[in-house]
Amino acid sequence: MSIQPATLQRQPFAPVAGEVPVLECRDVSRNFLVGKGLFSEKKTLRAVQNVSLTVRRGEVLAVVGESGCGKTTLAKMLLGLLQPSSGEIFIEGTPINDVDIRAVARRVQPVFQDPYSSLNPRKTIAQIVGLPLAVHKIGDKEWRQKRVEEVLQMCEMPKRLVNQYPSQLSGGQRQRVAIARALVMKPEILICDEPTSALDVSVQAHILNLLQDLRDELNLTYVFISHNLAVVEHLADTVAVMYLGRLIEYGPKDDIFNNPKHPYTQALLDSFLTPDPTKDIPEIALGRGFPNPLEPPTGCAFHPRCAKVMAQCSQTRPGQTSVQGIKVECHLYPPVGAGQKAAE
C-alpha cells in the first residue's frame, strides 16, 4: 500500500440523507458458545441481547451494570472487534460491516482500564503513540513525529518523556499515553472501558478533567463504560443500564439519576456511596446474587432479585416502553397501547 499524504483527512463514508447519529446500534445481540469440557454440550451465552442505542455527536453515553452484564462485549462490537450475532451497528449512518476495519479504526478508538497491561513495555512512548499512524501508513516519519508530539502535548504529557518506556511512568501518565494513542488518528468516538478504575482519586480527577477538555476541544463522542456511579454522574449525558445482556433502562442522565424507573437501577443508585458522612450505609433491596448468565431466569431476568416482583415477571419478558423520556423494560410500566413484544 502506498504511503498516504500527511493528512488525517479520512475517506468519507457514502453520504446518508438527513442528520445521522455518530453511532447507532439497532437490535444488536451477541451470543457465545460455551462448553465446559471437550465432550459436554455447548451452551449459548447470550452476552448482549437486542440492544438499541443512538449516540449523537459530542454526547457522552455511560454504560453501567454489574460485572458480567455485557458491557465489555458491547464495547468490543462498537469497536468492530466482534461481529454481532444479529442486528447492526452504524457509524455515521454506514453499517460497520460494510466498511473496512481500518476505516472503522480511524473513527472509533479504545481506551482500556488497565494502563499497566495496555501499553507495550518494550516500546517507547513515542513508538506506542505513533504506531497507529504507521499501521495506517499516514505521513512520513518526520510528520508522524510531529503529530505524536502534538497529541502528547494535548494530553498534557511533558515532552521529555517521549523516549521513555511505560515502566518509567506513573499510572496517570500511562493512562494519558493510552488516551494520546487513541487520539493520534483524530477519531470521532472514544470507547473508554473503565478508564479510571485502576487509578487513585487525585489521578482520576486529572484524567476526567482531561477527557472533558478533549471533548470540548475536539468535539469527541464518548462511550464510557463504568461501574463507578460518581464518575458517571459527573461525566455522562446519557445513561444506559444493562442487566444480563439486556438494556433495561436508557435515558438522559439527570432523569435517570433523579428518578430511576427500573427497580434494578433504583437499587444500583441506592448502593452508590456518596461521600456524605451524615448518611449511613444503605440497605439494598437486592435479593440473592447475580444469576448464572448461562441459565438466565425466565421472564424478566431480574425478577429473582427484584423487590417489586409480580406474578407475571417470571412468566413473560417485559417489552420496552417509554416513561417520561426514559426507555425502560419492566412490567411496572405497561406499554401504552398494543405492540408488546411476544415473550420468547
Place this chain on the structure above:
Amino acid sequence: MTNKVLDVKNLTVDIDVPAGTLHAVSGIDFYVNEGETLCIVGESGCGKSITALAIMDILPRKAKLKADRMQLQHRDLLTLPKDEFARLRGDRMAMIFQDPMTSLNPVYRVGDQLEEVYIQHGKGGRKEASERAEFLLDKVGITAAKSRLIQYPHQLSGGLRQRIMIAMALMCDPELIIADEPTTALDVTIQAQILNTLHGLQREFNTAMILITHDLGVVARVADRVAVMYAGKIVEQGTAMEIFTQPNHPYTQGLMACIPQPGKTGHGRLGSIPGIVPSLVGDIDGCLFRNRCASIRPQCEKGEIPIQYLNEGHGYRCVLSVEESAKRAQVDTLSEAS
C-alpha cells in the same frame, strides 16, 4: 471512658531496597476504641497497607519495624515472642484482605478452612467448630450455610467469598479486625451489602475495626474516625464529620475536591492535586507534601512539622494556622465552582 483496643505510638517501618532505605511508614500515632471503626485513607504507596501488616506482624522480611508503643488491649505487641504473636493472630486480631479470589485456599473446602482457625486456636473440637462456622455464615448473610461449608472456593461468587472471609475473621470473636480494601474488587451493589454486613456484625460483637480504603464514599459512610495518610505519615486525623466538613490539611482538602460529588460537580471541573508523590527512598525531611502544595512556607522545607490540634481528636500536620487553612479551603471551593 471508652477502652482503647489498639494503641500505637510512633510506628515506623523502613524497608531495605536496592537504592537505599524506603521510609514506608514514618512515625504514626493512632488508636482504635472498642466497637469503633477507624478508616485509614490514602493513595497507593502512602503506607496504609504496610501499617496493617505491621500491626499483624506479617511484614516482608526486608522491613524493619520500630515503635514507642504498640498495644493490643494490655498486651505489649513489641516484646511479644513470635509464637505468642502467632497465637494472637486469627484469634484476638484478624485480617480481611482485598482479594477474596486469592485469600482462600482453592484445594480445601471452605468449611475446613473456617474450622481450622477455630481448632488451631484451641477453641474447641471439630463439632463446635462446624457449629460456629454455620452460625457465622448465617450471620454474614449466606443462605443454606450447611451446603456452602462443603463447597470449594471456586464454586462461590466473589461476594460470597468475601462473606466467607468475614466469617473466618470472626471465628474466634477477635478484639480487632483489620480490613484492607475489603470491597474494592466487588460490584457496587455487593459492596453496599458487604459493608452493611460488616458494620452490623461489628455493632453486634462490639469489635474494633481498622478499615483501609481509598474510596472516600465508603469512608464517609462507615468510619467513626478517619486517619488520612500521605507519604508514610498521618497528615490529618479526626472524626468522619470533621474530616469531611472541615478538612484542614491541604492534602485532605485536595482529596475532597477531587471526588465527583453528585449534584455539585456535574460537568464542571474537578479539583486536582498537581505533581506526584515524592520518592520515599533515602533521606526525607520537612513536609513531604510541599512539592504539591499551593500554600508552601519556608518552614515546610526542614524538620518535623508539628501536629496542630483543633480538639483532642482532630489534628493535622501542617504549618498553616486553622484560620489560614479555612481560608484556603474557601478558595478551593470558589475555584471549583467557577
